[in-house]
Amino acid sequence: MTRFKKILVANRGEIAVRIMRACREMNIQTVAVYSDADRAALHTRVADEAVHIGASPPRESYLNIEKIIDAAKKTNADAIHPGYGFLAENADFAQAVDDAGIVFIGPSPFSIRARGDKAQARARMMKSGVPVVPGFQDADDEESLARAADEIGYPILIKAAAGGGGKAMRVVGTASDFTEALAAARREALHAFGDARVILEKYVANARHIEFQILADKFGNTVHLFERECSIQRRHQKIIEETPSPLLDNDLRERMGSAAVAAARAVNYENAGTIEFIVNPDTRDFYFLEMNTRLQVEHPITELTTGLDLVQWQLRIAQGERYGERSVQQRGHAIECRIYAEDPSNNFLPSTGRVLDLELPQMPGVRADSGIETDDEASAFYDPLLVKLIAYAETRDAAIAKMQNALREFVLLGVTTNVEFLQAVLEHETFREGKATTRFLEEIGDWRLETGDWRLETALIAAAVVELLEKKVSDVPVSSANDPYSPWRANGAFRAGGGAASGF
Template sequence: MPDITKVLIANRGEIACRILKTLDRMGIPGVLVYHPVDAGSPALKMAAQSVRIQGKTPAGAYLDMEKIIQACEKTGADAVHPGFGFLAENPDFARSLEKKGITFIGPMPETMELMGNKVRAQAFCRANGFPVLPSKTWTKGEEDFISGAKDLGLPLLIKAAAGGGGKGMHIVRDLQDLKPALELARAEAQRFFGNDEIYAERYIENPRHIEVQILADHHGRVIHLGERDCSIQRRFQKIMEESPAPGLTPELRQKICDTAVNIARRAEYCNAGTVEFMLGPDKDFFFLEMNTRLQVEHPVTEMVTGLDLVELQIRAARGEALNLAQDEIQAKGHSIELRICAEDPDDDFSPAPGSLVTYNLPEGKDIRVENGFTRGMKISPAFDPMLAKIIVRGDDRTRAIEQACRALDQTLVLGLPTNIDFLARILSLPAYAAGKIHTGFIDRYGEELTPPPLSQEQRELLLTAAALASREFTDPAFDPDPPHGTMGNWRN
């Protein structure tokens, strides 16, 4: 395997900053590609080199394989870290890099093709005896699909085969809703992923979403770094994660993690990846999908294991053998991640772009912040609304929840709506503290999570706080020049 001497990051925001920190610690120069909308980002200041790229849309620029490869050639980058999203699970991108002699920091293209497509991955797991939910794939047209879906029984979940992030997913509880749901799912799948393939699977009511972090090298060693619970979701998208998963017996935890390792080993997987499962109320679990990349929520695993997953990814891509044995991986304490998003929970979590008038994030022992923005930056509607991630650690789950509440108390974002207060309300619910979590948690406790209307006095106090926090009050650049600044009530 070739050495890695300079890494181009084909991504933006907080994940770009996070990768750059590890590269700096390893003494490897980092190169960043960026669209003009990200011209003022912290990642751009951290990178040793940068290359500006354009596209028909801002997101399109980060999906332009040719421009990214040209940036590698221009800067001498001999490896690419894709982060998550964009080209992270694109086997054609990995192959194009390989043809140019550039290392892709991730799994082999063949593995991405096998496990990155949900239909192929489920068929593979079913053929190898791993637990998979009954499903029906769109292969012979609408009539065949509807007939097969009906045979599965209700409720159903319609999903995009190449999907992720909750896009193209629809629950069907009444057969008369089946045809409209599949038509909408196909349209969304084509729009978001360029592939309209869909499938239906039997939907488990109020399951838990458990995922296992996998790490594998090119020498046949596969280990797991424990599991995460990602059940707190809105619109099938995660907003809170934690590790270890609460309430699992040691036997069930071992069984889930061993199954994940065996799936990865059977698929001849290499590098970091995540095997995801649905855990039903009866404690039966089923393979859901495999994410052949670094996950947004990987920091909770790092917080309890003390490992750097990005460093381990780079070492695996170099061809180095894992120097970790399974029994050496021990979770110490409990970690919770909170995704801070520019969205309005009172308007079905709709994205809320705008400017960061005030942007104060927490600091302290056992608090980690992954952030890609600074005060004054504009949040573009062209990208995911996540602003930052706050990750905390406690000696146990109760202390981790207390630490998470304190961290949110220190967080202040003004200039656009966020989900900060919503996350705080989740943490305060007795059901959350008791670990009674599932993917329907937000719907189940929607009334308790809805804030009471503000009084007039509260509105006035908030407006005053916003004004006092604005740059005109806090930034010396807005102070009047002498002698006017010392003349009292001077007016034009």
């Protein structure tokens, strides 16, 4: 068994920070890579070393295989963790890392090709008898795709073949919109994954999106670590996840878990992975959707309910450690809320800006995975995910209440986020009843919470008072600021601007 001494994390944001922390706990050195825009980003500050790999657009930095491998060689890293997104599910990257004599923390290039490529994955699943959604993955020219779309019947979902994480996906309602949607999906796919190929799937409305966490070591031990309910999505981007799923009973959980393990075993899957299913809540039929050959954004809810550290297990498995015959129980209930830089009052479009103030909630049972600190920038170049809040409690109701409390105590000033929207979802009857499907957010309608007039009034007062206090500071001429007899110095117990010490 090898022991890693130094790991390069080929990612940014909260996941890079989270991986580096796991490394530190295992006494492994870390190397960050960064683009121009991330020159001083949190992940570069957390790492032991940081290497600049190019300009801000992802294709010139975080998607540049050569530069990342060069950085690993230069720093003598013995392994690379890809995180999620970017190159995490790029088989060429895994192969190039391997060829460079560096350990890729994840499955083999073969598994990534077989499972990460949605077209191949569908074909393989069909062969091994796992139920799949009707779709098309046999050709990539527009004519074949358009014909297949007609045969499957609209609405159709166009997905990047190399994709994942909800990027480059388009729902097409009618044949007349197909050409344009295809072009847009291809552009997004090329930009996000460097691969413009797409597949088609019948769009199943009113379904539940439920996935199973897989862990597999090098010795054929393949287990599932239960499910994650991920139906709360907007534009195919998950927003709130929880485990256990309110829909599953033990029987269905058992059947889906077995299917997930069998699917992973069929390609000798190694390391952490996820099998996504869609479930018809009425018939309780489930279909294989895709396999993600990486760590998921929402992995913390599995960690809190199983007690395992998935990132540390990824490293241990990659080092050749045996997972063995552990028996893992699902305990309590965990919920994750994703805090995005997006503006609910501007059609949930991305928002950017500098973080003027960030306060993470601190209370028992709440975990915050953040990629930012005060003064950091939410850049238009990268994913809008800023912070993940995860709440854990004995029951679902208690976990919801804890999350509501955590969101109340979460402070992020300077960048518009979806926090108020998350609060509205947590209060919504459909969510409370555990009945939300993947259509829920599109149908939620008017969700704005009533904020009492007194709060707004008090907030207005606070804003004006602070503006006045700060104005006064900036009005002070430099000479009089140093003058002990200046009238500006005589203003009571508080110090405007906070810079002056009272013992001066």
